[in-house]
Amino acid sequence: MVFSSLHFLYIFLPMVMLAHRFAPRRLRNGVLLVASIWFYAWGEPVYVGLMLFSVAWNYLTGLQLGAAARHSRRRAVLAGAVVVNLAVLGFFKYYGFLVQTLNGALGLRLPDYQLPLPIGISFYTFQALSYVIDVYRGTTKPQGSLVDFATYITMFPQLVAGPIVKYTDIEAQLRKRGATLAQVGQGLERVILGLSKKVLLANNLGLLADAMRASPKLSVLSAWLGAAAYALQIYFDFSGYSDMAIGMGRMLGFTFAENFDYPYRARSVTEFWRRWHISLSSWFRDYVYIPLGGNRVGAGRHMLNLLVVWLLTGLWHGASWNFVLWGLYYALLLILEKYLTGGALSKLPAGAARALTLLLVTVGWVIFSNTDFAAMGRYLGCLVGIGSQGFADRAFMYALRSNALLLAFAALCCGPGLRQWQLKLTGRLPLLAVVLFAALLVACTAYLVHGSYNPFLYFRF
Amino acid sequence: MTERRANARPVARNTAQSATRPATRRAAPQGRGGVHHAAPERRYAILKWALLAALAVYTVLVVGANSARDVDFSVIRSAIAAAPGVSELKTLDENGFQERMDATPAGCEDWLMVGSDDIMDVSELMIAKADEATLDGLEAAVQKRLEAQLAVFRSYGVNQKDLLEGATLLRRGNYLFYAVGEHADQWEDAFLACIR
Amino acid sequence: MKKKRLLFLRATAIMVLALVALLDVAFLIHRDRATSPLENRNLQQRPAMTLQGLLSGRFESRFDSYVSDQFPLRDHWIALKSTLDRLAGRTESNGVFLGRDGYLIQDFKAPSEADYRRTMDALVDFLDRHDDLAQYVLVAPTAVTVLSDALPALADAGDEVGYIHRLAEDLSETPATFIDLRPAFAEAKASTQLYYRTDHHWTSDGARLAYLELARAASLPGDTDGFERRLLSNRFQGTLSAVSGFRMNQSEDLWAYIPGDGTPQTVVTWVSENRRSASLYREESLDTRDKYAVFLGGNFPQIRIETTVNNGRALLILKDSYANCLIPFLTTGYQKLVVVDPRYFTGDLEVLMEAEGVNEVLILYNAETLAEDTALRGDIE
Structure with a gap:
């Protein structure tokens, strides 16, 4: 099931919210669990089993860690659990990639099972790993109730596309939570904003990005327009989805941490990654970077740590070499910033620093969006005038003219100003604000009914 | 901005802040006396091994369902011949295939195609068994065929347009399956039953 | 607060x-x-x-x-979405431009080089093979060329002019007469509505103009005085509004030239449907959404039209739907018209040509359809 669909918004979500609200407190997790499994099974009738395995496996691991006393035993249990989790993720997501690479490189003929990717496997696996590692570290006690634990892993708001919620963050709320009418309203406010970002902004930006990419003759400006449109699309797509997740969590009584903090206002690549997909970079920081030593080591080792973390981050995003390249790209930029240019960067005026960062990030997205290296190379070339057809052509002018309003509004929404204005409005003219949100919901519904272009980019995970 | 910050709870890392847990939550084994620590741990370990076994079985089943057994093509032929809606359609020869698909089936290990003589009937079914490269080419030909058909019927036949838009195109192992028509679902099920 | x-x-x-x-x-x-x-x-x-x-x-x-x-x-939500799109500045949807003066204009998609070559080779081959027949090729420009000033500002439409030009050049070596409509259309567009506003077809007036050009090249009667210009419907909604989602409530007039008393009688046979009629028009279509199908009932694999014109001229027409409203004019100059739509025709063209005794060939397409065609080349190869 997709968040931005009429079925989800008008049938599934209201029914679940009502059932959750009016069920006796003891049964609320059960209701949520059943709903989440239904949600997942709707999109993945077969792979539900895999997710349930992950729940059971990590639940038992948690208990096992709690029961085992000897340090060496606990370490063994943890190692085993991590290996199995990663093996499952590795097999179902990366097997094809591995086999194709090995076949290509070593000339082998290993069988390539074209397994469809289980939706959300990267997210729920990482959530489970965070739980298991936290139990091992003693950060949290194991969850004794299978239902409660399963609810944590399978919770539908963040199951398919994050944010990656740490067990410690919501452990208390699993036990006890509530939502007043105002809190439900707050959640809905967030949901409507997220839905609008996705349906009104991201989908239309996607049309523009695809049009530019599909064009056989690209002028330099067309290439940049397409790249910028993609950068905006992926931001609104993903952050919109996170907004909806956070909003729905709120309606259920959960508080999820923010996943995006206006990343396109970052003044350096380092800062960008503190603002983009925060839950993922936090996860890698807490469970890979810091255990490796983080930055409390010599420069050489530090650089290696960064490299490892970023290659893994890239790989997490997709089973294809361009994602690895993308990770490497950022690893190099981060190392550069830390050891070379960081000082100079901080002396730049904010505008220039932001522009430079945006430039680097946009180029990064071109790498990210092309799994075919030849196409990627061609596009990157067009950006700098190699293989492009002219600097500005009619196609560019028309695309710009047709999408001027969309692009301007999207650019505006990249900063906090509009959101702050909206919040102030709700506090000054509340009924007008309600009308505004009603209008947004109506507009989104209109677009959804029309069934326009509605893929969700991060569904690869 | 202020509202969002207020919502973010500070997360404590690496400190056992979760000490304020009510006693109702058990970290101890359910239903046992809970005196000996090794026993419950063993129980969990056994359960986990059982889970791993179940996972292995599950994985084998999933992989099997997604790949294709190498069956004799005649099995597929008879299964299709028995499927509903096929008897009304004409079996096409290589020329017929070429005419519709604008591509040759010559590179295939084996293939079958049925279609209708009636110009307004868009039902057709094609199954090909070939290596990956040939299947890639055929898949592209099918896409072009669908586009061409849709271009024709887009403004003239609402039913045909629907059937064409609901066309099924599958790759399983070294098989390619393409079907348009009212009974496309049943043909798909029959085909998958052969190769699973 | x-x-x-x-x-x-x-x-x-x-x-x-x-x-x-x-x-x-x-x-x-x-x-x-x-x-x-x-x-x-x-x-x-x-x-x-x-x-x-x-x-x-x-x-x-x-x-x-x-x-x-x-x-x-549902329909209201869709209309709302269309309006929002337009407010946001969108002037194109699904390959259709939102033009000025109420026009919806379909974009031209140029064929790939390989496709073009295949069609051209098949055409040249066919025409050279039948050099004993009088041959005419009429590739009509569509609104995207003729009404280019109605396109939205800065619209990046496909190069249909270049395509027609290239066709004319490549066919100049063959015995066929290539009829270029662009000058006549450019002149007439100020005074005549040549294309429908909501549909990709040309109007009957546009078809008539095309006929006059063809008549000069093919020595046919140079006037259409025997025909009566009649309004068949004022609620015609073409396909472009459904395709694009723009202007879905707009409808327009559908005029046709009906043969009057002075014109030859005709017997129309829809060969594969085994139907015969004296009329070139199917009135029932006027009650459906697809009103353009009033001309010849729509597209069929093969239609034979026999007239009382006794001049022994038999014309084979390989066509798309543009021809449907032009064909009535041809009944004044030919004894027999064999109308074949290659998208639906499955027989052997050579055999048909022999059997019907055709001595002239007309290839009548609009540039957009010809650019996308895969059927014509299949039938004439």
């Missing part, structure tokens, strides 16, 4: 609840619609729940479509 914020939050919750409840109740009590005339397609009905369907995901995706397709007030 805190109180007002609380008011906003509670009111928002209630507002959403009310909206959802309203739509859900409407959905529950509605009766499924079978088709959407607005979108010109069938609507998804409630899917049957089968185990196979559930496991394969078919049921789920169909159910999702079912909800969208049967959503209450």
Whole structure:
């Protein structure tokens, strides 16, 4: 099931919210669990089993860690659990990639099972790993109730596309939570904003990005327009989805941490990654970077740590070499910033620093969006005038003219100003604000009914 | 901005802040006396091994369902011949295939195609068994065929347009399956039953 | 301020609840619609729940479509989306431009080099093979060329002019006479509506103009005085509004040139349908959405038209739907017209030409359809 669909918004979500609200407190997790499994099974009738395995496996691991006393035993249990989790993720997501690479490189003929990717496997696996590692570290006690634990892993708001919620963050709320009418309203406010970002902004930006990419003759400006449109699309797509997740969590009584903090206002690549997909970079920081030593080591080792973390981050995003390249790209930029240019960067005026960062990030997205290296190379070339057809052509002018309003509004929404204005409005003219949100919901519904272009980019995970 | 910050709870890392847990939550084994620590741990370990076994079985089943057994093509032929809606359609020869698909089936290990003589009937079914490269080419030909058909019927036949838009195109192992028509679902099920 | 914020939050919750409840109740009590005339397609009905369907995901995706397709007030939501698109500055959708003066204009998509070559080679081969026949090639420009000034500003339309030009050049070596309509159309467009506003076809006036050009090249009667210009419908809604979603409520006039008393009698035979009629028009189409099908009843694999003109001229017409409203004019100059639509024709063209005794050939397409064609080249190869 997709968040931005009429079925989800008008049938599934209201029914679940009502059932959750009016069920006796003891049964609320059960209701949520059943709903989440239904949600997942709707999109993945077969792979539900895999997710349930992950729940059971990590639940038992948690208990096992709690029961085992000897340090060496606990370490063994943890190692085993991590290996199995990663093996499952590795097999179902990366097997094809591995086999194709090995076949290509070593000339082998290993069988390539074209397994469809289980939706959300990267997210729920990482959530489970965070739980298991936290139990091992003693950060949290194991969850004794299978239902409660399963609810944590399978919770539908963040199951398919994050944010990656740490067990410690919501452990208390699993036990006890509530939502007043105002809190439900707050959640809905967030949901409507997220839905609008996705349906009104991201989908239309996607049309523009695809049009530019599909064009056989690209002028330099067309290439940049397409790249910028993609950068905006992926931001609104993903952050919109996170907004909806956070909003729905709120309606259920959960508080999820923010996943995006206006990343396109970052003044350096380092800062960008503190603002983009925060839950993922936090996860890698807490469970890979810091255990490796983080930055409390010599420069050489530090650089290696960064490299490892970023290659893994890239790989997490997709089973294809361009994602690895993308990770490497950022690893190099981060190392550069830390050891070379960081000082100079901080002396730049904010505008220039932001522009430079945006430039680097946009180029990064071109790498990210092309799994075919030849196409990627061609596009990157067009950006700098190699293989492009002219600097500005009619196609560019028309695309710009047709999408001027969309692009301007999207650019505006990249900063906090509009959101702050909206919040102030709700506090000054509340009924007008309600009308505004009603209008947004109506507009989104209109677009959804029309069934326009509605893929969700991060569904690869 | 202020509202969002207020919502973010500070997360404590690496400190056992979760000490304020009510006693109702058990970290101890359910239903046992809970005196000996090794026993419950063993129980969990056994359960986990059982889970791993179940996972292995599950994985084998999933992989099997997604790949294709190498069956004799005649099995597929008879299964299709028995499927509903096929008897009304004409079996096409290589020329017929070429005419519709604008591509040759010559590179295939084996293939079958049925279609209708009636110009307004868009039902057709094609199954090909070939290596990956040939299947890639055929898949592209099918896409072009669908586009061409849709271009024709887009403004003239609402039913045909629907059937064409609901066309099924599958790759399983070294098989390619393409079907348009009212009974496309049943043909798909029959085909998958052969190769699973 | 805190109180007002609380008011906003509670009111928002209630507002959403009310909206959802309203739509859900409407959905529950509605009766499924079978088709959407607005979108010109069938609507998804409630899917049957089968185990196979559930496991394969078919049921789920169909159910999702079912909800969208049967959503209450669907047509209004679609109209709203169209309006929002236009407010946002969108002037093109699904290959159709939102033009000035109420025009919807379909974009031209140039063929790939390989496709062009295949069609051209087949054409040249065919024409050279039948050099004993008088040959005419009429590739009509569409609105994107002739009405280019009605396109939205800076519109990046395909190069149809270049395509027609290239066709003319490549066919100059063959015995065929290539009829270029662009000068005549450019001159007439100020005074005549040559194309429909909501459809990709040319109007009967446009077809008539094309006929006059053809008549000069083919020595046919150079006037259409025997025909009476009649308004067949004022509620014609073409295909472009359904395709694009723009101007879905707009309708226009459909005029036709009806043969009068002075014109030859005709017998029209729809060969594969085994139907015969004295009229070139199918009036029933005027009661459906597809009113353009009033001309010859639409597209058929093979239609034979025999007239009382006793000059022994028999013309084979390889055509697309543009020809349908031009063919009536040809009945004044030919004894027999063999009308073949290659998209539907499955027989052997050579055999047909022999059997019917054709001595002239006309290839009559509009540039867009010819650029996308794969059927013509298949039949004439």
